[in-house]
Amino acid sequence: KVPRPPNAFIIYRREKKAKHNDVFSKRTEAEISKVVGKMWQNEPEDTKDMYYRLAEHAKKKHLEKYSGYRYKPERGKKKDSR
Template sequence: PLYIPRPENAFILFRKDAVAKMRAAQAIASPDSEDGRVKGKKQRQADMSKSISKMWKELPPDERGRWEEMAAKIKREHEAKHPDYRYQPAR
């Protein structure tokens, strides 16, 4: 059988969005050099995850609800697309 990824939860959706915004801000702050690479030091994934986690915990309930709704919609779509899907973690 083909691998079916799990539907993304609210935090994962929030994190993807936050990472994209952080990278965009970093690219603006550090314009591309001649060779096409971003100048300056990139933020480590671990540090980025910590700051995003803190942002998530401090998110107002209405904003967090928006992410929960998006996740619920994605989950419904996933269930419709893959009705027999059951999460089976690798052992």
């Protein structure tokens, strides 16, 4: 399965997790996302713009590598309603 290209927040989160791995090592992925999400909200716009540019670059690289890629989300299966 072809992975989706990362968006700006995913790139930011990946970078912060790697940089602060000692702090995040005992937390769940959900907890890390909440903490990093608050950090993202407090970042100045010029910092966010840098990550948006990185995401756009990643998107272009992804398009080169997987030219026929199209995101097709899988729908969850309905549970039996008995």
